[in-house]
Amino acid sequence: MPQRNISPHLQIIQQIETTTKLSGEQREALMTLPLRVKQISGKSDVVRIGERPHEACVILNGLACRYKIASGGRRQILSLHFSGDMPDLHGLHVKTMDHAIGAITATSVAMIPHEAMKALISEHPSLADVFTRQAMIEGSIAREWILNLGQRTGSERIAHVICEVFMRLRALKLADSVSFRLPISQAELGEATGLTSVHVNRVLQKLRGAELIASQRDLHRIIDWEGLKSAGDFDSSYLHLRRQVLAA
Amino acid sequence: MPQRNISPHLQIIQQIETTTKLSGEQREALMTLPLRVKQISGKSDVVRIGERPHEACVILNGLACRYKIASGGRRQILSLHFSGDMPDLHGLHVKTMDHAIGAITATSVAMIPHEAMKALISEHPSLADVFTRQAMIEGSIAREWILNLGQRTGSERIAHVICEVFMRLRALKLADSVSFRLPISQAELGEATGLTSVHVNRVLQKLRGAELIASQRDLHRIIDWEGLKSAGDFDSSYLHLRRQVLAA
DNA sequence: CGCCTATTTGATCTGATTCAAACAATGTGG
DNA sequence: CCACATTGTTTGAATCAGATCAAATAGGCG
Numbered sequence: 001m002p003q004r005n006i007s008p009h010l011q012i013i014q015q016i017e018t019t020t021k022l023s024g025e026q027r028e029a030l031m032t033l034p035l036r037v038k039q040i041s042g043k044s045d046v047v048r049i050g051e052r053p054h055e056a057c058v059i060l061n062g063l064a065c066r067y068k069i070a071s072g073g074r075r076q077i078l079s080l081h082f083s084g085d086m087p088d089l090h091g092l093h094v095k096t097m098d099h100a101i102g103a104i105t106a107t108s109v110a111m112i113p114h115e116a117m118k119a120l121i122s123e124h125p126s127l128a129d130v131f132t133r134q135a136m137i138e139g140s141i142a143r144e145w146i147l148n149l150g151q152r153t154g155s156e157r158i159a160h161v162i163c164e165v166f167m168r169l170r171a172l173k174l175a176d177s178v179s180f181r182l183p184i185s186q187a188e189l190g191e192a193t194g195l196t197s198v199h200v201n202r203v204l205q206k207l208r209g210a211e212l213i214a215s216q217r218d219l220h221r222i223i224d225w226e227g228l229k230s231a232g233d234f235d236s237s238y239l240h241l242r243r244q245v246l247a248a
Numbered sequence: 249m250p251q252r253n254i255s256p257h258l259q260i261i262q263q264i265e266t267t268t269k270l271s272g273e274q275r276e277a278l279m280t281l282p283l284r285v286k287q288i289s290g291k292s293d294v295v296r297i298g299e300r301p302h303e304a305c306v307i308l309n310g311l312a313c314r315y316k317i318a319s320g321g322r323r324q325i326l327s328l329h330f331s332g333d334m335p336d337l338h339g340l341h342v343k344t345m346d347h348a349i350g351a352i353t354a355t356s357v358a359m360i361p362h363e364a365m366k367a368l369i370s371e372h373p374s375l376a377d378v379f380t381r382q383a384m385i386e387g388s389i390a391r392e393w394i395l396n397l398g399q400r401t402g403s404e405r406i407a408h409v410i411c412e413v414f415m416r417l418r419a420l421k422l423a424d425s426v427s428f429r430l431p432i433s434q435a436e437l438g439e440a441t442g443l444t445s446v447h448v449n450r451v452l453q454k455l456r457g458a459e460l461i462a463s464q465r466d467l468h469r470i471i472d473w474e475g476l477k478s479a480g481d482f483d484s485s486y487l488h489l490r491r492q493v494l495a496a
Numbered sequence: 497c498g499c500c501t502a503t504t505t506g507a508t509c510t511g512a513t514t515c516a517a518a519c520a521a522t523g524t525g526g
Numbered sequence: 527c528c529a530c531a532t533t534g535t536t537t538g539a540a541t542c543a544g545a546t547c548a549a550a551t552a553g554g555c556g
């Protein structure tokens with residue numbers, strides 16, 4: 001993950017604005033959110049399952065994910081999160097965490113007291129809709145993942161998550177037109193796609209062989225975007241990105 | 249699906265109250281929602297993908313589902329819906345449908361204009377939180393389905409959905425302590441679990457053989473609840489049902 | 497260098513799919 | 527009320543995508 005030099009508040013705003021136009025007043029209001037920055041080391045939890053958090057978290061630098069563990073200890077990654085994402089917004093409405101949020105790499109996060117969120121919303125009621133909309137879009141992404149796991153083959157699944165990450169990072173201007181950094185291991189890619197790391201490895205070799213992508217370490221390059229999209233049965237509409245963002 | 253004799257409004261209230269306590273005022277307010285009842289025949293759509301609905305729907309009698317289609321035409325069922333469920337609440341916040349809502353059996357649904365929902369919410373702002381919470385819980389269910397598809401074997405998946413449906417129907421008092429009606433074919437169960445109908449059939453035979461369940465036509469009987477839960481790695485907390493409902 | 501973690505390769509096994517056909521249940525119209 | 531179409535369940539055999547087990551290779555890094 002490249003380091004971001006913009007302030008936490010701006011990261012939040014930039015992330016929201018990938019999907020939702022904010023008014024000047026809303027942006028200013030968001031800038032006043034009190035937040036406490038915290039460092040999370042790689043492979044450790046930001047929020048644990050069963051907890052009843054009293055703050056919401058914002059992912060700043062680094063890569064995080066939601067996950068659940070099935071019996072037998074197998075982990076399923078439910079979504080990937082980076083700059084400006086607020087993966088536990090639902091905590092305002094559902095008190096007990098039914099999944100964990102974990103850092104994949106070392107990650108800095110900002111914590112915002114629920115109190116402060118509620119206060120902000122009651123001063124600026126339109127922000128309630130903004131936050132709710134963000135959560136709804138996460139729901140939409142979750143549904144696409146269900147489709148990905150339920151109906152697609154291994155290579156389709158991998159191609160699909162690569163497409164999703166690329167589009168989301170590009171919307172945040174964290175990817176140029178052909179490449180992005182994502183410090184995720186093949187084992188973790190497997191946890192996101194319901195495949196073993198061995199199989200992920202073979203699938204990646206196939207995608208490289210087909211000259212759809214190339215990757216060295218955590219730098220991934222899209223060689224044939226149209227080809228990759230079609231290999232992953234990818235249609236970005238479920239991300240609900242704004243037209244401007246898509247055009248950029 | 250057994251016929252429900254209570255009014256549409258009461259179905260909505262009863263469904264919400266499986267997860268959320270409503271005040272008398274909130275219940276009364278919900279009773280005033282204007283709604284138009286519509287009959288949907290089996291295997292047809294309530295809302296199509298890509299549409300921009302101006303009403304929200306409530307499932308009354310019958311069985312409905314959300315679904316998406318992958319390239320190649322394979323369908324993935326994303327969630328199952330019955331009495332009182334409002335599967336397109338997100339339509340208030342995200343305009344374009346990124347999935348369809350379809351009837352599995354003939355189903356009656358109630359349509360509520362978005363206008364009316366917004367008017368109700370602005371008169372009773374606390375209802376905004378209620379509806380949002382409902383949508384958040386749907387997100388939680390979606391995440392459990394990701395885990396189900398990504399990490400569990402065929403029989404675990406099937407056992408898990410049976411457990412989920414049983415718990416949700418029981419919360420609505422549509423199931424007695426051991427059995428429930430659910431008019432879903434094995435092919436559709438496969439579409440919900442990412443398995444072929446052939447494999448669903450064999451898995452069901454195994455579950456019957458293990459004396460966990462018994463079923464004849466659309467009547468399903470739980471023979472060994474504890475055994476079924478453990479076969480499906482099922483823990484109901486992701487449904488966020490109220491303690492009272494769980495106890496009942 | 498030696499340690500640790502991630503990627504890669506090979507061989508084998510299996511859960512699930514595919515294809516095909518039989519069988520059961522339900523409904524429809526003549 | 528029977529012939530017939532229709533849809534869902536069940537069975538069998540062959541095949542395959544992906545898992546499992548095991549070991550080799552390759553990078554980082556203190």
